[in-house]
Amino acid sequence: MFDALLLLCLFCLAVSIAVALFRIFRRSSTLSDRVLLIDSLSFIMIGMVAILSIYLDTVAFLEAILLIGILAFLGTVALSRFIERGYVIERKRDR
Amino acid sequence: MLLLVLFGTAVTLISSLGVIRLPDVYTRAHAATKAATLGILCILLGAFIHFMFVHRIVSVRLLLGIVFVFLTAPVAGHMIIRSARRSGVPMAGISVRDALKEDLEKAGDWQNHSENGGAEALRPKSGPDR
Numbered sequence: 001m002f003d004a005l006l007l008l009c010l011f012c013l014a015v016s017i018a019v020a021l022f023r024i025f026r027r028s029s030t031l032s033d034r035v036l037l038i039d040s041l042s043f044i045m046i047g048m049v050a051i052l053s054i055y056l057d058t059v060a061f062l063e064a065i066l067l068i069g070i071l072a073f074l075g076t077v078a079l080s081r082f083i084e085r086g087y088v089i090e091r092k093r094d095r
Numbered sequence: 096m097l098l099l100v101l102f103g104t105a106v107t108l109i110s111s112l113g114v115i116r117l118p119d120v121y122t123r124a125h126a127a128t129k130a131a132t133l134g135i136l137c138i139l140l141g142a143f144i145h146f147m148f149v150h151r152i153v154s155v156r157l158l159l160g161i162v163f164v165f166l167t168a169p170v171a172g173h174m175i176i177r178s179a180r181r182s183g184v185p186m187a188g189i190s191v192r193d194a195l196k197e198d199l200e201k202a203g204d205w206q207n208h209s210e211n212g213g214a215e216a217l218r219p220k221s222g223p224d225r
Contacts, residue, residue: 002097005097005100005101006097006100009100009101009104009138012104012105012107012108013104013107015108015111016107016108016110016111016130019111019112019114019115020111020114022115023114023115030120030179030184032120032175032176032178032179032182032184033120033123035175036120036123036124036127036172036175037114037123037127039127039131039171039172039175040110040114040127040128040130040131043130043131043135043164043168044107044130044135046135046139046160046164047103047104047107047134047135047138047139050135050138050139050141050142050157051100051104051138051142053142054100054141054142054145057150059146059150059152059154059156062154062156062157062160063156065139065156065157065160066156066159066160066163069160069163069164069167070163072167072171073163073167073170073171076171076174076175077171077174080171080174080175080177080178081174081178083178083179083182084177084178084181084182
């Protein structure tokens with residue numbers, strides 16, 4: 001019962017990942033849209049790792065949560081700065 | 096514990112429904128960011144409670160992950176939407192009001208703002224490198 005409900009949760013998260021991928025690869029979505037959906041995709045992946053570590057009764061996967069979170073945040077910040085200004089790292093020091 | 100996990104999954108599923116149905120980048124961000132904070136936070140809290148009461152493990156890594164997701168998800172959503180607004184992604188046709196544009200026009204800064212943004216993106220990067 002317990003394991004079946006956890007598998008059901010994993011299936012629902014997989015469905016929402018499929019929905020986000022469908023929205024990313026649609027032709028009419030803009031670049032900001034894709035960045036936003038990649039961000040939410042990585043958060044759904046964090047949830048899947050957490051449910052999987054409950055299902056397998058192990059604490060070995062919990063570093064992956066931190067790692068995916070940090071990578072998602074850095075990638076989102078870099079891509080949104082690129083969309084906004086055209087470059088990511090500022091080189092001018094005297095302004 | 097299982098209730099928290101089920102609630103988080105339900106919130107994530109509903110927000111993916113919102114991602115399909117809503118017409119605009121800004122409204123879709125409203126749906127997707129709520130999934131990231133509320134749904135994923137409930138799932139992680141459920142995992143934390145499971146490991147605390149079943150295995151007697153207080154997992155500091157999971158706690159750190161909860162704090163990190165809670166801090167960074169709204170900031171990331173805000174940065175994406177700010178960049179979308181400044182790069183001129185259009186709003187949906189059924190939007191009734193653009194409050195930021197009204198305020199900028201009232202300050203007489205709207206033209207300057209967009210021109211500076213365009214010029215700054217095109218300016219050659221001639222800086223003192225090292």
